[in-house]
Amino acid sequence: MLKIENLTKAFGAVNAVDNVTIEVDRPMMIGVIGASGAGKSTLLRMLNRLETATSGTITVEGQEITGLKSADKRRWQRDCAMIFQQFNLVPRMDVVSNVLHGTLNQRSTLATMFNLYPTADIHRAIDILDRLGIAAHAAKRAEALSGGQQQRVAIARAVMQDPKIVLADEPIASLDPMNAQIVMDDLRRIHDEDGRMVIANLHTLDTARRYCDRVIGMRQGRVVFDGSPEQLTTGVARDIYGADASFSEAATSTSIDALEQKIPQRA
Numbered sequence: 389m390l391k392i393e394n395l396t397k398a399f400g401a402v403n404a405v406d407n408v409t410i411e412v413d414r415p416m417m418i419g420v421i422g423a424s425g426a427g428k429s430t431l432l433r434m435l436n437r438l439e440t441a442t443s444g445t446i447t448v449e450g451q452e453i454t455g456l457k458s459a460d461k462r463r464w465q466r467d468c469a470m471i472f473q474q475f476n477l478v479p480r481m482d483v484v485s486n487v488l489h490g491t492l493n494q495r496s497t498l499a500t501m502f503n504l505y506p507t508a509d510i511h512r513a514i515d516i517l518d519r520l521g522i523a524a525h526a527a528k529r530a531e532a533l534s535g536g537q538q539q540r541v542a543i544a545r546a547v548m549q550d551p552k553i554v555l556a557d558e559p560i561a562s563l564d565p566m567n568a569q570i571v572m573d574d575l576r577r578i579h580d581e582d583g584r585m586v587i588a589n590l591h592t593l594d595t596a597r598r599y600c601d602r603v604i605g606m607r608q609g610r611v612v613f614d615g616s617p618e619q620l621t622t623g624v625a626r627d628i629y630g631a632d633a634s635f636s637e638a639a640t641s642t643s644i645d646a647l648e649q650k651i652p653q654r655a
């Protein structure tokens with residue numbers, strides 16, 4: 389389904405991503421981990437063409453992504469939604485309109501300028517918000533919501549695009565453990581229930597182990613681990629993070645597990 393071959397992105401003398409090859413044969417939930425500067429964001433940004441690769445190829449269902457231009461590139465960006473650490477909503481705009489922004493690439497400039505959305509789209513946006521448990525906030529300005537709620541609106545906006553792949557760049561890095569869990573549960577749901585591939589950059593090992601089917605570890609631009617959560621032992625993690633024997637998993641923990649005792653699992 390997704391084939392990344394010998395992908396490199398150079399910024400001056402630095403190879404932010406260095407000759408990366410990854411093959412994914414079916415939609416799954418993938419976590420990308422690694423120390424700060426390992427190249428995780430650059431890898432995701434090349435996938436949805438926010439960055440252009442220096443060399444190498446990305447192929448999705450037989451289509452080569454790295455060379456796409458103008459309308460073809462926009463069409464790909466619709467199929468490959470992106471969620472950011474800082475949510476990237478329009479703060480003063482209401483929640484439904486933010487979700488409807490997920491259809492921007494599908495609409496005419498005129499319709500966008502005058503905020504004209506088909507009724508069917510508005511209903512679909514509200515249905516998605518309902519599914520994510522935040523329909524009650526639909527009419528509020530995005531800026532009035534908590535960080536966790538804003539990230540769920542961003543997920544709703546991504547789903548509105550009806551993408552094949554959802555990329556999430558440190559989606560829980562700005563959230564407290566409880567909201568981190570809710571957002572990760574939502575990402576897992578859009579994989580499980582909709583069959584969408586989810587690729588998330590994560591800075592915590594416990595989150596990667598708990599939510600992902602496959603974990604990719606990056607170090608200095610290279611893939612140094614690619615395996616199942618079970619294979620991600622403390623020793624492997626130490627290699628990925630380039631740490632010595634004093635490496636402590638607690639340093640990369642969100643304490644999601646500790647929360648388990650306090651809040652009931654969502655259905």
Ligand SMILES: Nc1ncnc2c1ncn2[C@@H]1O[C@H](COP(=O)(O)OP(=O)(O)OP(=O)(O)O)[C@@H](O)[C@H]1O
Nearest residue numbers: 399402403404422423424425426427428429430431
């Ligand atoms: N636009 C840019 N211009 C120059 N260098 C860049 C640019 N973007 C990233 N880099 C460099 O590329 C390397 C990888 O950065 P990247 O942001 O992809 O890493 P990361 O693993 O996502 O880190 P973090 O977890 O801190 O976001 C770093 O050395 C970074 O300084």
